[in-house]
Amino acid sequence: MAKKMSQSNTSSEPLKTADGVSLKVSLNRALRRRKITALLLVTPLFLFILLTFLGPIFDMLLRSVDNKIIVQVLPKTVSQLAVWDASTGELPDEAVFKAFVEDAKIAAENKTISRVGKRLNYEKSGMSSLFRKTGRKLKKFDPDKLEISYTDLVLGYDKKWAKHETWWLIQRESGKYTSSYYYAAVDAQIGVDGVQRKPDDQRIYMKLLKRTMWLSSLITLLTIVLGYPIAYLLATLKTRTSNLLMILVLLPFWTSLLVRTSAWIALLQREGVVNDFLVTLGFIGDDGRLAMIHNQVGTVVAMTHILLPFMILPLFSVMKTISPTYVRAARSMGATSFTAFRRVYFPNTVAGIGAGGILVFILAIGYYITPALVGGTSGTLLSNFIAYHISTSLNWGLAAALGTILLMVVLVLYILYDKIVGIDNMKLG
Amino acid sequence: MALPLHATTGERIWHYTFLLICVLIFGFLIIPILIIFPLSFNAQPYFTFTPEMLALDPAGYTTKWYGEFFSSSTWQRAVRNSITIAIFSTLISTFLGTLAALGLSRKEFPYKTAIMGLLISPMVVPLIISAAGMFFFYSRLGLQGTHIGVILAHAALASPFVVITVTATLVGFDHSLTMAAASLGSSPTRTFFRITVPLITPGVISGALFAFITSFDEVVVVLFVGSVNQRTIPWAMFSGIREQISPTILAVATILIIFSIILLTMIEMLRRRNERMRGLSAA
Numbered sequence: 234m235a236k237k238m239s240q241s242n243t244s245s246e247p248l249k250t251a252d253g254v255s256l257k258v259s260l261n262r263a264l265r266r267r268k269i270t271a272l273l274l275v276t277p278l279f280l281f282i283l284l285t286f287l288g289p290i291f292d293m294l295l296r297s298v299d300n301k302i303i304v305q306v307l308p309k310t311v312s313q314l315a316v317w318d319a320s321t322g323e324l325p326d327e328a329v330f331k332a333f334v335e336d337a338k339i340a341a342e343n344k345t346i347s348r349v350g351k352r353l354n355y356e357k358s359g360m361s362s363l364f365r366k367t368g369r370k371l372k373k374f375d376p377d378k379l380e381i382s383y384t385d386l387v388l389g390y391d392k393k394w395a396k397h398e399t400w401w402l403i404q405r406e407s408g409k410y411t412s413s414y415y416y417a418a419v420d421a422q423i424g425v426d427g428v429q430r431k432p433d434d435q436r437i438y439m440k441l442l443k444r445t446m447w448l449s450s451l452i453t454l455l456t457i458v459l460g461y462p463i464a465y466l467l468a469t470l471k472t473r474t475s476n477l478l479m480i481l482v483l484l485p486f487w488t489s490l491l492v493r494t495s496a497w498i499a500l501l502q503r504e505g506v507v508n509d510f511l512v513t514l515g516f517i518g519d520d521g522r523l524a525m526i527h528n529q530v531g532t533v534v535a536m537t538h539i540l541l542p543f544m545i546l547p548l549f550s551v552m553k554t555i556s557p558t559y560v561r562a563a564r565s566m567g568a569t570s571f572t573a574f575r576r577v578y579f580p581n582t583v584a585g586i587g588a589g590g591i592l593v594f595i596l597a598i599g600y601y602i603t604p605a606l607v608g609g610t611s612g613t614l615l616s617n618f619i620a621y622h623i624s625t626s627l628n629w630g631l632a633a634a635l636g637t638i639l640l641m642v643v644l645v646l647y648i649l650y651d652k653i654v655g656i657d658n659m660k661l662g
Numbered sequence: 663m664a665l666p667l668h669a670t671t672g673e674r675i676w677h678y679t680f681l682l683i684c685v686l687i688f689g690f691l692i693i694p695i696l697i698i699f700p701l702s703f704n705a706q707p708y709f710t711f712t713p714e715m716l717a718l719d720p721a722g723y724t725t726k727w728y729g730e731f732f733s734s735s736t737w738q739r740a741v742r743n744s745i746t747i748a749i750f751s752t753l754i755s756t757f758l759g760t761l762a763a764l765g766l767s768r769k770e771f772p773y774k775t776a777i778m779g780l781l782i783s784p785m786v787v788p789l790i791i792s793a794a795g796m797f798f799f800y801s802r803l804g805l806q807g808t809h810i811g812v813i814l815a816h817a818a819l820a821s822p823f824v825v826i827t828v829t830a831t832l833v834g835f836d837h838s839l840t841m842a843a844a845s846l847g848s849s850p851t852r853t854f855f856r857i858t859v860p861l862i863t864p865g866v867i868s869g870a871l872f873a874f875i876t877s878f879d880e881v882v883v884v885l886f887v888g889s890v891n892q893r894t895i896p897w898a899m900f901s902g903i904r905e906q907i908s909p910t911i912l913a914v915a916t917i918l919i920i921f922s923i924i925l926l927t928m929i930e931m932l933r934r935r936n937e938r939m940r941g942l943s944a945a
């Protein structure tokens with residue numbers, strides 16, 4: 234041991250620890266151990282988030298392209314249709330009809346045929362009833378007593394079976410995955426002759442996305458306009474006073490979302506406080522009460538109020554770091570107070586505006602509760618339609634596609650936020 | 663912010679205009695919250711001030727909406743559900759979040775930004791998307807419409823708040839303290855419990871409070887992942903506002919405001935204590 238020690242000290246051999254391991258190796262090993270400990274500490278939460286959160290998000294992405302139902306319920310039809318050339322404009326041949334009758338009879342007995350109808354109904358209305366009707370008839374059908382061709386049998390059930398488009402639609406949607414929900418989500422449809430935009434009166438989602446973007450931008454702008462003076466005041470006042478005034482910002486921040494929304498309903502409704510006040514003061518007549526709720530005004534006012542603290546807090550923390558000597562220096566060199574503000578103070582706060590702005594925009598774009606309660610029909614956002622398709626229309630594929638589009642928009646903004654502020658620097662309260 | 667003695671008239675006018683603007687904005691922030699208090703005592707079942715109320719006539723006021731809240735079995739069950747779900751999801755998210763924060767704040771941690779980004783994502787992804795995804799996924803697992811499903815969902819949503827708060831506490835953590843303990847012969851476990859834990863406790867508690875309020879306040883996810891048996895207070899308020907508006911909602915709102923004032927005070931006290939302790943440890 235002593236020999237080793239002396240050797241390592243005198244010769245050019247690498248330094249060694251008491252156990253005779255090279256110091257470099259030993260340090261590396263210690264570092265690796267620390268790395269593993271650090272990773273082990275994070276692993277439980279990581280797995281938890283993976284299972285309870287990222288899994289569901291991934292499931293939603295899958296569901297937006299999932300199309301297994303047709304190939305599952307009508308397997309023979311799908312494989313027969315694969316060789317049918319739809320571009321000829323003619324109906325498929327007898328083999329397809331035979332396969333369809335066999336598939337559909339089984340499906341009618343397990344009651345899965347209505348699910349195919351429901352799926353295809355998202356693409357073309359009338360499909361649901363067509364499949365239900367056909368299923369009912371096929372249940373009673375006995376293949377041994379068939380005297381006509383399968384084609385004539387099916388064509389006899391409903392005129393729609395004689396339409397080229399019906400078969401073309403089944404062929405188109407026979408893959409395991411589909412992009413049709415995304416086409417629907419951007420108001421397009423796939424016709425026999427390619428992708429087209431839907432007629433004007435059926436274009437809902439692009440309009441809705443545009444409205445969501447526009448209202449979110451407006452709300453973000455309003456929070457900047459209202460939040461900037463408050464953040465400035467709080468950042469320049471004496472700590473004692475500003476701490477006291479900060480309560481006025483933090484109390485709404487901590488108050489339940491539903492409490493604040495119900496407060497705005499109380500204030501803004503037709504028989505509400507604001508209207509009563511204006512009538513009492515004589516600004517408006519009793520019959521001229523303003524409609525400030527269940528429309529866009531309601532959504533914008535209530536959401537601006539709810540999101541304002543999210544703007545004030547980051548702005549405040551940025552402004553707090555700006556030394557008052559900057560403005561004083563500018564003033565001492567002859568700048569007017571406005572110039573000093575515009576050329577010196579304001580440029581320093583731009584990062585805070587960016588951080589708060591993106592935060593508010595991200596929150597606004599996915600808002601559901603407040604628009605659902607005070608938005609009426611003109612003030613609803615994309616989220617409300619996602620909820621509608623999940624719980625009312627049950628078109629889960631479309632809900633998932635709309636959700637995915639919204640998620641992509643948010644992700645882009647999130648990356649932008651990370652570039653400006655850094656996720657690690659996110660602070661609360 | 664005080665006006666200097668040499669201020670010009672224009673500057674004076676602007677100064678007072680600015681203050682007036684600020685007062686108006688503060689009013690916008692706080693009046694909707696304050697207005698709920700008197701309205702929750704309205705003797706009439708309206709969401710507005712009656713002439714009797716404005717005349718401060720005692721006949722215009724009543725506490726019956728509070729009575730309704732405390733006697734209604736629907737509301738009481740909602741309270742129990744809210745508290746149970748919030749407590750369990752707080753326990754899960756605080757435990758996992760604190761561990762993760764301890765790992766994340768080590769210098770040696772690899773791929774820190776990417777992993778932090780994933781861990782924080784439940785906070786950033788719009789609730790409706792989380793709710794949609796969880797609804798689909800939890801239905802497959804049979805967790806939709808169960809307390810466990812809602813608790814897991816809320817724990818996932820709340821954990822970023824714990825991670826952020828505890829990480830923030832650890833930023834100011836003086837590592838020479840643990841080294842000192844180690845050099846004096848303390849084992850890593852002993853160091854952790856005697857040195858690290860007391861120092862990060864305020865951060866962990868405020869993280870837990872954040873987690874609690876996140877779950878307590880959450881409504882979108884519970885609407886989709888839960889069923890009637892998991893009906894929480896915000897859910898009951900949501901359907902109450904949609905179906906039949908009664909001042910009971912305002913009474914509940916008042917109780918919730920008082921509750922959030924208590925929580926806010928607790929967090930503020932913890933923050934101050936944390937700052938004091940850091941001041942001590944740095945000295």
